[in-house]
Amino acid sequence: MVSHRLTQKLDEEKVFKDPVHRYVHVYDKLIWDLINTSEFQRLRRIRQLGTSYVTFHGAEHSRFNHSLGVYEVMRRILEKFMSRPAWSTEMPGWSEEDRLLCLCAALLHDVGHGPFSHSFEKVFDTDHEEWTRKILLGETQINQVLQQVSADFPHKVNEVIAKTYENKLVVSLISSQIDADRMDYLLRDAYYTGVNYGNFDLERILRVMRPHEEYAVIKYSGMHAVEDYIMSRYQMYWQVYFHPVTRSADVILRKIFKRVKDLYEQGYRFACPPRLLEGFLAGKIELKDYLRLDESTILYYFQMWQEEKDGILADLCDRFINRRLFKYVGFNPSSHMRLSLELEQLFKQAGIDPDYYLEFESSSDLPYDYYRPGEEGERLPIHLLMPDGELRELSQASHIVQSISGKAQTDHKIYFAQDLLEKKEKTYPAVVAKIKQALRDAEKSGVR
Structure with a gap:
């Protein structure tokens, strides 16, 4: 029996003005109700690109923006698929419920992200995908809305996002190498950062996309x-997402969280106690505590901690708030172990704590990949539908894509507090000279 909730439409279409897609159209009452839940509205207070705003001042857009955009791209994909009866044979078992599953998964795929999510996750060992699952299945407004469709509908939405849902075509539209998520974030992030690298012809791709059994071609x-x-995508990762200045801000952010965690474990008495972070610091995180956190909360603590008696925490917070970032040089990963041990010892000799003022950081991306039997990891390559009806994997037909397929690229940087080295130079001239020489040598060996 089809739930009335599946087919219920709004009395009047709701429209969001959007700088990327011009308009985001909402026709289903289910989608409108999900947008108005407190858990989804929380995404307004979480930036899409974390600390990228310190490098690209326009990058202030939120996870809320992006989630609506992914929903709109998905809506347009489905509109094209379902308006062509001839394609019905390529969509076996497709139903109204599958349409709603696609739209809900697109809208809610990022709902578990926390403040400065990836840096936050590294320090507190959390996973936004696990929090997404808890929000979908826990005692939340989102769960209540989804339950109105059917008792198992929240589980199905979770399975789509977790890539375990039985209808693989549904999964591929939200999670593959060409999906609604990637198509929106490339265009959106390019727009808000003011670069041209991420622009591509979305309209053309939507016109030539076809459903085919377990994935779109x-x-x-x-x-x-x-x-x-x-x-x-390739250019955006290297020119925007992995920008070395943004990574410097990320390093300082992680150092702040690490310092707070270390001080908490030592029994330090904060002038401004991190009450909203206590669950994370104690390793006992409740969903309600997680949902109370957003970036405005974290930045409030950073503002207050600039006046803490602990000099390291105060200094790191001041660096983040006032953009006094770490300098960086490249390094060769083959010398990582030797170099890190050497620099850690030299920093200690100079009276600088390497745990907080020195970091070896690497960023890696695989712009496009294809399935290779026997290797771990799920890869769903992009397939081209040839004029004779046969399918051909993209890199076999495109020399451009073939040139970067299966080739992960990694950038290695050493981040350090240059200003502290300058301050220590008068007291420890010989030690600081050795540090500077080691960094110069690392930079030479790390030139790509």
Whole structure:
């Protein structure tokens, strides 16, 4: 029996003005009710690009923006698929419930992200995907809305996001190498950072996308649009997402969380106690505590901790708030162990704590990959639908994509407090000279 909730429409279409897609259209009451839950509204207070705003001043957009955008891309994909009866044979068992599952998964795929999520997760050993699951299945407004469809509907939405749902076509539209999520964040992040790298022809891709059994395929005539999309992703990672200045801010952010955690475990008495972080610091995190956190809360603590008696915490917070970032040099990963031991000892000799003022950091990305039997990791390659009806994997037809396929690129940087080295130079001239020489040597060996 089909739930009335599956087919219930709004009395009047709701429209969000959007700088990327022009408009986001909402017709289903289910989607409108999900948008108005407190858990989804919380995403307004979490930036999409974390600390990238310190590098690209326009990057203030939120997870809320992005989630609506992913929903809109998904809505347009489904609109094209379902308006063509000839494609019905390529969508076996497709139902109204599957349509709603796609839209809900697109809207809610990022609902578990926390403040400065990836840096926060590294220190407190949390996982936004696990929090997404808890929000979907726990005692939340989102769960209550989804339950109105059916008792198992929240579980199905979770399975789509977790990539375990039985209908693989549904999963692929939200999680593959060309999906609604990636298509929105590339365009959106390019727009808000003011760069051109992430731009590609979304309209063309949507026109040439076709459902095919367990995944969507692209007509061969649209190959060049997909090449542009792949190269856009490649450029955005190296020019925006892995920008060394942004990574410097990330390093300081992680150092702040680490210092707070260390002080908490030592029994330090904070002038401004981190009450909203106590569950994380004690390793006993409740869902209600997680949902209370957003970036405005974290930044409030950073503002207050600039006046803490602990000099390291006060200094790190001042660095983050006032953009006094660490300097950086490249290094060769083959010398990582020797170099890290050497620099840690030299920093200690100079009276600088390497735990908080020195960091070896590496960022890696695989712009496009294809399935290789026997290797771990799930890869769903992009397939082209050839004029004769056969399918061909993208890198076999595109020389451009072939040149970067399966080739992970990694950038290695050493981050350090240059200003502290300058301050210590008068007291420890010989030690600081050795540090500077070691950093110069690392930079030479790390040139790509």
